[in-house]
Amino acid sequence: MGITTMRLTRLRTSALLFVLLAGSLPAQVTYERLLHAAEEPQNWLIYSGTYLSQRYSTLAQITPANVKNLELQWMFQARSLEKFEATPLVVNGIMYTVQAPNDVVALDAATGRVFWMYRYTPSSDARPCCGRVNRGLAILGDTLFMGTIDAHLLAIDAKSGQVLWNVQPAGATAASGYAYAHAPLVIKDKVIMGVAGGEYGIRGFIAAFDAKTGKEVWRFNTVPHPGEPGNETWGGNSWQQGGASVWVTGSYDSDTNQTYWGIGNPGPDWNGDPRPGDNLYSCSVVALDADTGKLKWHYQFSPHNEYDYDSVQIPVLVEMEWQGRPRKLMIWANRNGFYYVIDRATGQFLMGKPFVQVNWANGFDEKGRPMPVPGKAPSKEGTLIMPGNQGGTNYYSPSYSPRTGLFYIPTWENTSSLYVKAEQEFTEGEQFGGGGPRGPVGPIGGRGTPYFGEESEGFGAVRALDAKTGEKKWDFKMPQVTEAGILTTASDVLFSGSRDGYVFALDARSGELLWRQTVGGPVQSTPITYTVGGRQYVSINAGNTTLVYALRQSQ
């Protein structure tokens, strides 16, 4: 075959490929594409990968055998010293990410070259308790969506970076402590967001907005107002400062049209005296009708919680055999230290089992309500509770691999806090904790500071549980606790990172270390994977930088 003939053949092949791709893949990200995101693993269209939130990719070019050949392809250095918690989206070779607090960046996903950057200046009233951070974006059509730390929801043109609309939900002002921190979830034609601010005595809610206009379509109060079911679980007027914020993205089951969200702590955090009752829907998972926002069911992991055990984890949706038959389930490693299996259609509690050391509950009654250990309430002198205030895990994304049947959890093991309660009057816009955790609090460190901790004082791990039984299969230990999420792939490679400045790959079956690189900054987001031109990339943030790896190409 002559050179000209070869070129023509290549051209024809490319043209055919283009036609095929154009025919099968709309340029815009339709709801249908979001619904079937697993079928286009070259992209990363939703915060947690797909609506099931497994953070599992069917890409398999990078394998346990060749992962050692990963090399850095490009970096994006954020012009921000805030924690880099954003998970990027990748759409047809374009990466969209958020430079903290709320600058949106569009990059070439193969080279890192910047197409555009939209800079947002939040109100000076914005005072998020725990970092001026953002965890990512959502996309529908040609429009990106982002929540801001001053509680605005923005629609941004994905091609130009121009703002299409900017709304603030009624009653949610930054001056009162409201904020948005998580990546939105788009379902059908709606953008769903929950408000953060649980440390400021806000009244939490989840709301859906029309993707075209930003108009609020429905709202579900995570602290029920008078007349709404659940308000009776707040003594007196305590609902008015109930907190119950949302700061991690939910999941969606299209079969039942239910969207699932984890809800944060009640306010005040560490003193339950002013808020007698179970304090619904704090520390719960709620299942909402995605069209109406109506509550379908709820399960409260930690009733009347006084340990700051936000249930702000990713609801991971799986199909696995349960007691002899396939069943649609939700698996959940909670900040309170227990691993749960729940029927996601009905909310039925199926199993709860500690996955780290726990001393505040003895188990569960037949309805799945935890049985608290007497004498463990916070006190003026301090009460030692395990896990500690940051929990057995927190907002860091776990991963579930349907190939291995293992659930991979960013874990804080053997941590404790001394919980001290204090009297506190509520003042709108001020922190409303009612005390706080005291040492020992487990190992605190990271960010380049020397670390001297012993394992007996707590440690971090990528912990693999058998999703069916909750039995620990293996640990990959880190001296410091971890804030890094986890990604698994169809080649049984697991990617994550550490607070002490490494990114690494493990064998998802055994936990064996396969590859590591020193990156010099804490990993506080979750890796993703995608392809451009048939080449698989892995992207992970460390420190203030996005690092993108691919296999070394032969010269």
Next chain:
Amino acid sequence: MRDVIIGLFFILPGLAFAQHEFDAHDAVAGGQRFMNTCASCHGPDGNQVPGIDLGHGKFLHATTDAEVVQIILNGISGAGMPANKMTELQAYTIVAYLHYLAESASKNTATGDPARGKTVFEGKGGCLRCHRVMGQGSRLGPDLSEIGSVRRSVDLEKSIMDPDAEVAPSNRFVRVVTKAGVTVTGRLLNHDTFGVELIDAQENLRSFEKSDLREFTFLEHSPMPSFRGKLTDTELSDVVTYLTTLKGAN
């Protein structure tokens, strides 16, 4: 909080805002506010965030009371320190409380002779074999050049008599044994998922891959000997008094 009230009998030095002089009651109010607003991250003693020790006047971003107040009010971008909604006066009460912590942290009740103490420290005690003071002595143990600013005399005495009673994490000693059978003991400088850094008895900075080690152990007992029965009461009092005079080069 009751302990704070009892302890706050002194005049807070040099702390004034506009026409308001801060007194013990302000510091008590500041302590309450500190516990509700700051302690969940900084800890009750203000030393929970690495590199920051509010209770000993050690800040990364401020050198004056006014700067501390501005940080409390406006936060520090990129450092995880949020802005706080409160008045400037309320922020000053927190600073008053921090002054109280700093004063009580270095409270000196020692009545010995510091000059004699220095002689014992450098001579009979042999302390410079491990410790360093103003550029003199070994780097193996903790540098004591500023110890008088951060430890009370009662704590210093306790450390001399019972060194294992309380060892700061940054003063921990470890032993590593390589797979080749080489044993090295030293003060831990850092360790992470894959590595260990320490300073050995010859003051060499050493770095090890954990995968190359057969053993990595935190020493159960401090290498510092107890001086119980080795120093007279007068010598002990003199050494403690000498240490309380060590306030750093500045």
